[in-house]
Structures are given as structure tokens and as C-alpha cells.
Amino acid sequence: MRGPLGAALAAVVMSLLLGAAPAPEATSGVAAERVPALARDSLPLISDLTAAQCPELPPLWVVAQVQAESGWDAALTSERTGGPAGLYQFGRGNWEAAGGHAWQADPPEPEADVLSAEAHLRTAVPWVCANLRAATAHLQATGKPTVPLDAMLVCHIAGCGRVTGSATGVPVAGEAACAERCVQVIRRYIAAVHANLERFAAPAPEPAAAPAPATAAAPAAWTGGATSCRPPDPTGDGCLTGSTRHGLEAAEAAFGSWSGGPVIRSAGCWDKHAWNPRSDHSRGRACDLFPTAPGIFPAGAELDSGWQMANWFRNHAGPLQVKYLIWQGRYWDPSVEDDGGWGRRYTGGGVYDVRDATGGHFDHLHVSFRE
Numbered sequence: 001m002r003g004p005l006g007a008a009l010a011a012v013v014m015s016l017l018l019g020a021a022p023a024p025e026a027t028s029g030v031a032a033e034r035v036p037a038l039a040r041d042s043l044p045l046i047s048d049l050t051a052a053q054c055p056e057l058p059p060l061w062v063v064a065q066v067q068a069e070s071g072w073d074a075a076l077t078s079e080r081t082g083g084p085a086g087l088y089q090f091g092r093g094n095w096e097a098a099g100g101h102a103w104q105a106d107p108p109e110p111e112a113d114v115l116s117a118e119a120h121l122r123t124a125v126p127w128v129c130a131n132l133r134a135a136t137a138h139l140q141a142t143g144k145p146t147v148p149l150d151a152m153l154v155c156h157i158a159g160c161g162r163v164t165g166s167a168t169g170v171p172v173a174g175e176a177a178c179a180e181r182c183v184q185v186i187r188r189y190i191a192a193v194h195a196n197l198e199r200f201a202a203p204a205p206e207p208a209a210a211p212a213p214a215t216a217a218a219p220a221a222w223t224g225g226a227t228s229c230r231p232p233d234p235t236g237d238g239c240l241t242g243s244t245r246h247g248l249e250a251a252e253a254a255f256g257s258w259s260g261g262p263v264i265r266s267a268g269c270w271d272k273h274a275w276n277p278r279s280d281h282s283r284g285r286a287c288d289l290f291p292t293a294p295g296i297f298p299a300g301a302e303l304d305s306g307w308q309m310a311n312w313f314r315n316h317a318g319p320l321q322v323k324y325l326i327w328q329g330r331y332w333d334p335s336v337e338d339d340g341g342w343g344r345r346y347t348g349g350g351v352y353d354v355r356d357a358t359g360g361h362f363d364h365l366h367v368s369f370r371e
Contacts, residue, residue, distance in 0.1 A: 136151070
């Protein structure tokens with residue numbers, strides 16, 4: 001394991017603490033009954049850490065990677081001087097670099113923080129997230145095809161130099177000072193984590209089969225043409241394009257206030273989205289409209305409210321300059337024919353965990369607008 005490629009980027013996220021706390025499986029994408037007992041007990045902490053500090057790191061990936069590292073044995077150590085030790089099998093140098101308290105003996109003393117599941121996760125998750133964000137930025141800048149989460153695994157097992165020094169982000173023999181043995185270790189590690197993802201994943205919820213019709217009044221068309229991203233963003237700090245601001249205002253006129261209203265519980269538009277530089281949020285071209293509390297799979301009236309908004313935006317995509325919609329694990333844009341339901345299945349683009357309430361866009365409607 002090696003250190004982060006660069007400093008972690010700040011993430012601006014909406015707290016999952018709004019409303020009642022959901023069951024771990026509802027927000028984590030993890031089938032709790034399938035994982036080791038310590039992983040199951042740690043799910044609330046993992047969900048809190050990732051939601052608050054690293055929303056682009058699905059809790060399922062934390063569980064799967066730790067399983068590949070230590071089998072969720074918090075006391076696992078090596079007799080070798082300096083590590084590895086604990087859930088993520090940190091060496092002493094990386095543990096201290098991540099901000100962990102140094103251990104004084106080899107193997108670490110039983111009371112050392114590196115062998116405490118909670119202390120280890122609180123130190124390790126931000127470190128792993130820093131690798132993920134640095135790798136994401138590099139892949140985006142270079143156009144390399146590797147999924148950012150897989151590049152994060154390469155960083156952890158072989159060093160981020162293997163990502164930057166290879167043509168794809170995962171080295172072949174001879175690249176990035178990685179010989180055949182190195183390549184085999186990396187590929188086995190990625191395969192092991194992926195096998196754990198399949199083993200521990202909760203089933204993806206099925207989208208509703210019969211979405212409610214859109215009944216709200218038709219909006220006025222946006223006629224202002226292309227604009228730059230300009231403040232204010234009424235949902236927070238940042239800026240919006242003219243068509244995005246118009247779409248948000250039209251939704252408020254049709255469905256009531258976007259802040260605690262009867263249909264839209266909350267909304268967020270501009271966001272840096274450091275984990276996904278291609279996002280329309282960072283350009284002021286998108287809004288997320290929540291008919292329920294973040295992290296909750298909506299049902300009943302809240303699910304109906306979400307479908308009303310989704311169909312209203314779809315029905316008025318032309319006048320509102322709608323570029324695409326994501327809702328209930330489904331993606332739609334004006335070029336998409338319905339395939340097995342409303343729009344087509346949303347894949348997450350290798351960035352989001354589609355089993356998660358937020359990653360799969362079950363708890364909110366994403367609306368992107370054209371300039």
C-alpha cells in the first residue's frame with residue numbers, strides 16, 4: 001500500500017441526517033446478513049463516514065476491500081517490522097501518514113488504534129478516499145479508461161504511481177516499473193474485491209412499474225438562450241445557468257416550495273462534485289430534487305411525488321431545455337426509448353453505486369439542463 005497521489009479534495013454533500021435514520025442496508029447497498037459480524041456492526045459508522053466525507057466511495061466497496069485485506073479481522077498483524085496491521089492492513093509508515101497513532105512494538109500492542117475497528121476505519125476511510133479522488137482527477141485529465149474505484153485499488157495495493165505510469169490506469173508487465181509478478185498481484189486483488197462486491201451486495205431495488213402521471217400545469221418555455229453560470233444558486237452557494245434557474249423556478253411554481261414543500265422536500269443544484277468532474281452540477285446545469293429525505297428509498301405519497309416531477313420534466317423537456325433525467329434507477333433523455341420501464345436502466349457510469357438510495361437516484365430526481 002502506498003500514500004495518496006495528492007491532497008484530498010473537499011466534498012460538498014447533503015447530510016444523511018435529515019429525517020429518521022434508515023436501516024443500514026437501505027443506505028449502504030450491503031446485504032448485512034451476508035457479511036462478517038464486525039462488518040455488519042461497522043456499517044452505520046462506514047455509512048456515516050462515507051456520506052459525510054466521501055460520498056463517491058460506496059460503503060459496499062469499503063466492506064469488500066477490507067474483506068480482501070484482512071477478512072474483517074481487526075487484530076490481523078504481521079511479524080514484519082512496520083506492519084501490515086488492522087482492517088486495511090496499513091504499514092506503520094502509511095498509518096502514521098494518514099494521521100494514525102504510531103504503534104510502539106511489532107506486532108502492534110493489542111490496545112493500539114490500528115487494531116481498533118472504529119479507530120482504524122476513522123483513519124483509513126479518509127486516506128482511501130484521498131487516493132480515490134486523486135486517481136479520479138488523474139483519469140479524468142488523461143482520459144484513461146479505468147474505473148476510478150479500480151484505480152483506487154491499484155493505489156492501495158501497489159502505489160498510485162502504477163496508475164499514473166500506465167497507459168490505462170492498470171499496468172501491464174513492463175509499465176510503471178511493474179513486472180509480471182506485480183501485475184498478477186494487482187489483478188488478483190482487483191478480482192478479489194470485485195468478487196466480494198458481488199457476494200455482499202444487496203439486490204438493486206426494482207423501479208416502480210407504473211409511474212404516476214404528471215398533473216401539474218405546463219411551464220413557460222425558457223427563451224433566454226445560452227448563459228454562463230451566474231450566482232446566485234437559491235439552493236446554496238454557487239451559480240446556475242439561465243435555463244437551470246428557470247427550470248428550478250418552474251418546478252417551484254408547479255409543485256410548491258423546493259424547501260420543505262409538499263412535493264419537493266429539499267433541493268440542491270450547484271456543487272463542486274470533486275469526485276465526478278464531468279458532472280453538470282459543477283457547471284450550474286443540474287439540480288437534484290428530493291421528494292423524501294436523503295438516503296431513503298421513497299414509498300407511498302413520496303414515491304408518487306417523485307414520479308409526478310419526473311414525468312412533468314419529461315413531458316415538458318423541450319420548453320424547459322431538459323438534457324436528461326435520472327430517477328428510480330432509470331435514465332431518460334429525449335433520444336431514449338423506454339426499455340423495460342421508464343427510460344432505461346441507470347448504470348452509475350462507474351462512479352455511483354446504483355444499489356444505494358442516493359447513488360441509484362432513488363431518493364432524488366436529477367435534472368440536467370441544456371445551455
